[in-house]
């Protein structure tokens with residue numbers, strides 16, 4: 462029987478599904494170090510990960526490993542050239558999380574704009590002694606300009622929601638989206654700089670790569686309006702968190718909403734010290750239904766890549782399909 466390893470705690474029914482086809486070993490505790498993960502993969506044919514770094518050192522320690530299924534749409538934790546060199550298939554879980562993640566992007570943006578976390582902390586601290594006309598004044602979302610950086614599937618789901626708030630939508634992307642998509646979303650393409658100058662609420666939804674490292678740093682923050690908000694539901698490293706904390710402290714922008722951080726689960730100490738930022742622990746896709754769908758889709762990919770189940774041999778979401786059918790190198 463083939464052996465698989467599940468690197469993170471996961472829905473028990475997904476473990477049960479895998480057990481119908483494989484000998485299953487899993488980690489029910491905190492995330493494993495790369496060395497520990499490699500050790501657990503030494504005799505495995507496949508793995509299900511969620512953000513765990515995987516690359517050449519993993520493959521050197523795991524000669525039978527043929528597939529790693531990431532329970533995430535983003536796969537910057539995977540060294541894809543190393544996967545290709547070893548003929549190991551990488552898969553991800555796109556689409557099933559689009560709407561939940563877009564909902565959460567809006568929740569963070571609105572919480573930042575209307576100062577929800579900051580005012581709640583103040584209320585809980587017993588500071589509320591009566592209504593004031595100027596208590597926690599924030600920025601309107603309706604009727605304002607939404608700037609979406611990264612107009613992929615999640616970016617489009619965010620833009621689609623803007624219609625109900627009568628917003629102008631501007632976007633920036635590596636390449637313009639099709640004219641019919643622009644028309645459907647009523648979205649106008651701008652350079653990154655123009656978007657930052659014009660948007661009242663900037664939402665980041667682009668994939669992380671060395672090219673997108675610090676897409677937003679001190680120079681970009683300086684272009685934004687002092688009343689604007691910045692929301693990052695993409696990846697840590699896309700924003701220079703130290704520069705953002707300073708901009709927030711000096712009120713060079715009004716507020717931020719962050720679900721992802723450079724070096725998470727650590728959070729830059731300066732971000733923890735400024736009041737005008739809403740901080741959440743990488744939960745944008747975390748509705749029960751969506752996380753269940755992601756886990757099952759990762760399991761579908763793992764099973765199909767290892768030749769079992771209804772899609773045997775045809776994994777639904779291959780990242781490097783060119784290795785399918787090649788012997789492990």
Ligand code: 8YV
Pocket residue numbers: 510511512532533534535536558745746
């Ligand atoms: C994941 C995410 O839950 O899908 C992604 O890219 O960021 C989240 O939905 C997280 O990455 C854990 O794998």
